[in-house]
Amino acid sequence: MTAEKEIRSYTDPSVGNVTAGIIGGGFFLMELISIPEGTFIKTLPMSIVIYLLVVALWFGMNRGTYISVDLENKTLNGSALFLPPRKSPIASITHIGVRGMFLSWTVMQITYQLPNGKKKTVGVGQKKRLIKLITKKF
Numbered sequence: 001m002t003a004e005k006e007i008r009s010y011t012d013p014s015v016g017n018v019t020a021g022i023i024g025g026g027f028f029l030m031e032l033i034s035i036p037e038g039t040f041i042k043t044l045p046m047s048i049v050i051y052l053l054v055v056a057l058w059f060g061m062n063r064g065t066y067i068s069v070d071l072e073n074k075t076l077n078g079s080a081l082f083l084p085p086r087k088s089p090i091a092s093i094t095h096i097g098v099r100g101m102f103l104s105w106t107v108m109q110i111t112y113q114l115p116n117g118k119k120k121t122v123g124v125g126q127k128k129r130l131i132k133l134i135t136k137k138f
Helices: 013-037 040-063 127-137
Strands: 006-010 066-070 075-079 086-089 093-102 105-113 119-126
Touching: 013 040, 086 105
Parallel strands: none
Antiparallel strands: 006 066, 066 075, 075 086, 093 105, 105 119
16 A cells, blocks of 8 residues: 555554563573573573564564554554454544553554444554554644
8 A cells, every 4th residue: 555545653662672572581581590400402492483483573563563544445444463454434433442551552442333333342552653643644
């Protein structure tokens, strides 16, 4: 999708950096403990796999998590960790609110009306990213 047809805002990189640092640091400490125990060589293959997964998690949190507005289709899209984005029609949005907080991450949710009249509520991502996205072009 071209830049003029979509406005996209990614999550704060510090969220992915801190998460990957905590998980990676914890596994590094476990590896240090295994050296005097004599099990370092046995645990090394699993540690390599875990570190590769931590790098994939970090990349997914920094580049695969975003909120966007599709100007052509008039939808608000939210994606996490490269999963397919949730598309919500902007015209049918009835409520934007806060679902809760996780550390410094305030999770936003939107409620929109389906064509059959029922309402559906979905999470769309980080509050400050949504505010930045809205004020970016509008």
